[in-house]
Amino acid sequence: MNESTSGAFRAPDALPATPHPSSQRGRARAVEEGHGAVAPGSTPHAEQAYRVWAGDPARFSTHEITGLHHNFHEHPLFQVAELARLAKELVPFKQCRFVRPGISQASSFTHDSQHPDGRSIDEVFGRIEEEGSWVALYNIEVIPRYAELLASIIDTMRPHIEREQPGIFNINGFAFISAPPSVTPFHIDRENNIWLQLHGRKTMNVWNPTDRVVVGADAVEDFIVGHSLRKVRFKEEFRARSHQFETRPGDAVYFPSTSPHMTSSERSWTKPGDGVSISIGVTFYTSVTRKMARVHQVNRLLRKAGMSPGFPGESPIADSLKEPVGAVVGMARASLSRAIAPLRRIKLAAKAPPGSF
DSSP, X not given: OOOOTTOOEEOOSOOOSSOOSSTTTTOOOOOEEOTTOOOTTOOTTSSOXXXXXXXXXXXXXXXXXXXXXXXXXXXGGGSHHHHHHHHHHHGGGTXXXXXXXXXXXXXXXXXXXXXXXXXXXXXXXXXXTSTTOEEEEOOGGGSHHHHXXXXXXXXXXHHHHHTTSOOOEEEEEEEEEEOSSEEEXXXXXXXXXXXXXXXXXXXXXXXXXXXXXXXXXXXXXXXXXXOOOTTOOOOGGGGXXXXXXXXXXXXEEEEOTTOOEEEEEOGGGOBTTBOOEEEEEEEEEOHHHHHHHHHHHHHHHHHHTTOOOOOTTSOHHHHHHHHHHHHHHHHHHHHHHHHHGGGOSSOOOSSOOTTOO
16 A cells, blocks of 8 residues: 555555455555544534545445545544553453564464563553564453444444445454564454554555465365464465555554454654554454355365365355355354363363354
């Protein structure tokens, strides 16, 4: 994504469904919008209206990676002091997550509820502008005021989402707070994602969820069904296949379920008092993501039997046959997992993630 000298956000009208062959593939086409602008439909003298919006709402599709605009970076609950307060509330849930020092975008995305140096959450935020500081606040929807805020973010895009993917459920929030140089490693998620840059700058690389060169179908199935990212690994040659967004506050990116993605932030933009990059992924499931997950359940069985099943979406007829079978398979796997849980020496997740069947 290119930026004008005035700092205006340039968002794509619509990004291509397959990677462009040039080295600039996936860069956004320009639509001028001012940073921090009041969203369309609001009045300058009324109480602030917070929104996420598309440059061309008619062309927005839940199946395509798309640059968006927002003004939630101005919301009181997304300021650093309030996020520090939120973090303290999340500590008992073990939902403040930390990565080991020195990780790269190619590292496995493992994290822990304990800071690697044993710092308290107060100390973490007291030193948050120190180079390499990194904390993620997971599932912030467990705090009611943030559950309401996340729902309001989705509600601003709900009409555009539900014309293709009705039945939104399980809205979750994951805030990432770091001081450059910092990264979030390459990974995929089950949910659709509206990702917002709130403070500072960050580079977001996202790949089409259908790009089987970057992540194979078996790797997606292992993640959806078996909760494993072992086969989801970044290689530098993948970078040119991505949609790259250079983001500032007011920039957002929508990407579909299982779109590979990663972020980075460099020190070049930092200055005293402005050295922290904060973003939030607002994720959600729909009737479509649930259907896709059920198809993945069946595809994994077929692949283990030596077959090469089509990826969800390739054949609507095949998907319609697989979906009810996948629901039964998923429920059976979950029941078996609960039954043998007491016998496991290594404790795994207590239940399958929502939307996995």
